[in-house]
Ligand SMILES: Cc1cc2nc3c(=O)[nH]c(=O)nc-3n(C[C@H](O)[C@H](O)[C@H](O)COP(=O)(O)OP(=O)(O)OC[C@H]3O[C@@H](n4cnc5c(N)ncnc54)[C@H](O)[C@@H]3O)c2cc1C
């Protein structure tokens with residue numbers, strides 16, 4: 342029961358760190374209280390993206406008519422999509438377990454609590470010991486204290502709904518709210534986003550998020566801004582009555598709270614182990630080292646950037662540094678990100694306003710506001726918007742912001758250019774690949 346490394350949490354960051362450390366020859370244990378794979382695989386990125394694909398067929402089937410296809414009957418079965426997605430999640434969990442087993446990582450299916458001096462107490466009653474400990478316990482949905490909040494669901498439950506709700510309200514205006522608004526709306530539900538502030542997707546480029554708002558409104562999603570909840574009442578027929586400040590009462594079948602995620606720091610024995618907390622998250626240095634000897638933390642529990650590839654990089658850098666004899670830090674600069682809304686948004690680097698703050702008002706921007714060829718023939722009045730933000734001092738492209746079909750797929754490749762510090766002139770030097778949407782990136786003048 343004595344290991345070189347004990348990892349608490351078998352999610353994105355923990356599994357990567359365990360596998361890489363074991364590959365470097367360390368004896369590794371991983372402790373998981375729920376399911377191997379963590380949020381991303383079990384109830385985050387993966388099932389969410391599969392639902393996005395499922396939902397998008399609604400538009401494709403509609404558009405198909407203009408391309409000559411006669412699809413006489415449109416019927417959607419939520420249970421089929423849900424069960425297939427959940428089966429795929431099961432398959433992936435199996436693969437994650439296999440990878441750990443192949444690397445001789447011992448899996449303990451229990452909750453782990455730090456006891457200090459390298460000891461981790463398991464809910465099974467056992468205690469295991471690690472020369473080094475990695476905390477990778479992630480975050481959980483933030484459910485604000487509101488009367489009747491127990492009637493609402495979070496993203497944890499949304500993948501398991503028995504029936505597709507006819508009327509859905511979603512609290513929040515961030516990633517999850519906009520992604521699930523798109524999913525439910527495409528699947529035929531009436532969707533309303535209830536947001537306490539006056540904007541969606543804070544931190545994203547203003548023009549891009551305004552375009553998403555306009556397109557979402559056109560597709561029928563209703564928005565209530567500057568609105569807060571007073572209470573939630575369950576009615577006799579099972580529906581929910583929402584009593585709000587800033588909007589009229591509303592009755593819905595399902596209420597989803599998507600109001601951020603809180604690091605899982607409670608009940609973990611952090612105090613006993615001497616691990617310091619800052620702003621509700623574990624405080625770490627550039628090497629993910631906590632304030633305690635031989636204890637590190639990666640991923641959402643450190644609340645740096647709550648994204649899977651970031652947790653993975655942090656876990657990998659930790660394992661390489663501590664067990665591979667390398668000096669590795671995870672970079673948090675130029676991290677590409679996407680919102681899988683309908684249509685999706687993708688971005689990397691500085692927004693126009695961030696660049697103006699950093700480089701002054703001479704910052705140059707180039708935009709392309711166009712209708713994708715497919716949308717033109719489909720007679721779908723949905724315009725895409727691409728924007729390049731350029732540092733006037735050296736012509737470097739410091740930000741790319743996009744909304745339109747396949748934006749995340751396109752942005753991943755373009756993000757390499759931004760990370761590499763390429764200039765606008767080098768973008769212009771690249772010959773377009775025609776006919777694509779991505780060619781707009783090298784045609785903006
Ligand atoms: C609905 C949704 C959609 C998302 N979509 C995306 C996306 O498209 N792209 C993207 O990059 N990111 C997305 N994310 C974010 C992404 O899932 C997280 O950033 C990522 O999973 C963080 O990894 P982690 O290793 O820090 O934690 P997690 O993956 O959450 O893993 C932590 C693990 O620790 C376990 N655990 C907690 N406490 C203990 C304990 N005391 N003992 C034992 N085990 C414990 C948990 O059960 C969990 O399995 C999404 C998140 C959600 C909720």
Ligand SMILES: NC(=O)c1ccc[n+]([C@@H]2O[C@H](COP(=O)([O-])OP(=O)(O)OC[C@H]3O[C@@H](n4cnc5c(N)ncnc54)[C@H](O)[C@@H]3O)[C@@H](O)[C@H]2O)c1
Pocket residue numbers: 483485512513514515516517518520536537538542543599600601602646647648678679680681
């Ligand atoms: N595509 C992706 O990469 C993706 C998708 C989903 C989630 N995620 C990750 O998961 C995290 C959580 O997603 P999220 O959408 O819940 O969070 P978010 O931070 O994107 O948005 C939270 C929203 O809730 C609002 N809010 C916060 N507290 C509130 C309260 N008490 N009452 C009312 N409104 C409140 C905020 O103003 C904001 O609009 C994200 O930050 C992101 O890092 C990523």
